[in-house]
Amino acid sequence: MGLPGGITCVKYLMFIFNLLFWLAGTGVLAVGLWLRFDPKTRNLFEGESSPYVFYTGVYILIAAGALMMVVGFFGCCGAIQESPCMLGLFFFFLLVIFAVEVAAGIWGFSNQSKVVDDITQFYRQTYSNYKENKQDALKETLRLFQERLNCCGPSNTAEDLKILEGTCPKKDGLETLIIKSCPDAIDEVFNSKLHIIGAVGIGIGIIMIFGMVFSMMLCCAIRKTREIV
Numbered sequence: 001m002g003l004p005g006g007i008t009c010v011k012y013l014m015f016i017f018n019l020l021f022w023l024a025g026t027g028v029l030a031v032g033l034w035l036r037f038d039p040k041t042r043n044l045f046e047g048e049s050s051p052y053v054f055y056t057g058v059y060i061l062i063a064a065g066a067l068m069m070v071v072g073f074f075g076c077c078g079a080i081q082e083s084p085c086m087l088g089l090f091f092f093f094l095l096v097i098f099a100v101e102v103a104a105g106i107w108g109f110s111n112q113s114k115v116v117d118d119i120t121q122f123y124r125q126t127y128s129n130y131k132e133n134k135q136d137a138l139k140e141t142l143r144l145f146q147e148r149l150n151c152c153g154p155s156n157t158a159e160d161l162k163i164l165e166g167t168c169p170k171k172d173g174l175e176t177l178i179i180k181s182c183p184d185a186i187d188e189v190f191n192s193k194l195h196i197i198g199a200v201g202i203g204i205g206i207i208m209i210f211g212m213v214f215s216m217m218l219c220c221a222i223r224k225t226r227e228i229v
Contacts, residue, residue, distance in 0.1 A: 010221075011079050014214050018075030018090070021211075025068025032061030067097065075211070079218065087219040091212050098208045105201050116190050120183045124154050131163055143167040151185035 035058045071093040078086030108115065123145060130138035142164060146152055152168035153160025156179060161168065169179065180188070 010214050010218050011082070014079040014211075014218055015076055017207075017211055017214070018072045018079065020072075022069055022072025022076065025065045025070075025072055027065070028061055028068060029065025032058055032065055036062065067093065071097065075215065078215070082218075082222045084219045084222055087215045087222075091215045091219070094208055094212050094215070098205060098212075101201060101205060101208075105198070109198075112190060116187055120186050123182050123186070127154055127164075139167055146182060149180075149182060149185040149189060151180045151182040153181055154183060156181040 071090060074086045074093065075090040077083065078088075078090050123142075126138055126141055126145075129135070130142060143166070146164070146168050150169055153164055160181075
């Protein structure tokens, strides 16, 4: 006996949701592995002065991507094969991810100033190391950092512009006079964009809740159908 029409619809919605979740996990894992093993950033993981914030974030990306792929796999297989066991594992892993997201959000909001200080310290240390040895990996890191934040140097002085030549965003005319220093840009990003980060986190959390609800609905319907049979 097949599943009721409404539950069948939930089944296919679950499959699509988990397929997208799996693809997203693949993308997150790919970005993490690229940052870890790309020649331009690999050297940042070597040595005692390796930036804690950077490599911790990269390893979190790798772990999160791998976990998302596992969750997506169990969800897809559970929906297609109508397996209560796989759907139960999907629910459990999604619940773990949701709990971690909530914990990370609470930690992030309560330690916002520490996060800003750590990232600023990472930038200053990278700048200092590049000033001393001119490594290509450090130059690429500074270039990516400064282009994303539209900033230049720790203090945006003429000395910074000379040392960081080729890494700062290209500006013309008066625009060169109003570009921010990177510590100021970091502080501005966290103060002005924090609500956006929070909204994205809440949106992801809501999607996860729907995924857990759909998985339980489907699991209960499958068991009920098998009991009738």
